[in-house]
Amino acid sequence: MDNVIAYPGLTRSSGRRRGGKVDPLIAEIVDGLVHFRGQAHRDLVCDFIASRRAGRPVKASAGLRAEVIAAFQSHIDPIAPARRPRPLIGLPFGPGSHRWGLSPEGARLFEGQLSVTRWA
Numbered sequence: 420m421d422n423v424i425a426y427p428g429l430t431r432s433s434g435r436r437r438g439g440k441v442d443p444l445i446a447e448i449v450d451g452l453v454h455f456r457g458q459a460h461r462d463l464v465c466d467f468i469a470s471r472r473a474g475r476p477v478k479a480s481a482g483l484r485a486e487v488i489a490a491f492q493s494h495i496d497p498i499a500p501a502r503r504p505r506p507l508i509g510l511p512f513g514p515g516s517h518r519w520g521l522s523p524e525g526a527r528l529f530e531g532q533l534s535v536t537r538w539a
Contacts, residue, residue, distance in 0.1 A: 441507070444490040447471070449507050449521070453529045458511055458520035461488060491519065 441449075451467040452459060459467075465479035465487045479487070495506050507525035510516045521529065 442490060442494070444487060445494050445507065448487065448491060448494075448519070449525060449529075452508065452519060452521050452525070453532050457526055457529075458518060461491070461517045461519050464519055 447468045448464055450471075451464040454467060455463060462479075462484075465484045466477070468487060469479035469483055470476045491508065495509055505524050506522050507528070509520060509522040510518070511520035512518050
């Protein structure tokens with residue numbers, strides 16, 4: 420392969436994206452919020468995650484609930500590093516609220532799954 424040219428500054432990616440990584444627990448929270456059409460009480464989201472993991476309807480344990488809430492708070496932290504992607508989730512009713520929702524960016528990503536189908 421002596422005829423391959425390597426241009427300076429252009430390197431081939433290994434196929435993995437480096438930026439924009441989402442914590443798997445945040446992905447589960449987003450999945451729960453999409454299931455609930457974009458917004459839900461945090462307890463419902465925690466129970467949804469527990470049920471999804473168990474494969475049957477269950478209530479979230481105190482440990483799982485604390486882990487999910489901590490991940491959510493970490494994701495929406497305004498003092499987070501600037502290199503982190505924009506939050507996909509937020510507090511639609513402001514700080515102190517227990518109602519979670521998709522951020523405008525998150526809602527745009529999943530808008531096709533958030534609308535309720537109306538039958539004629």
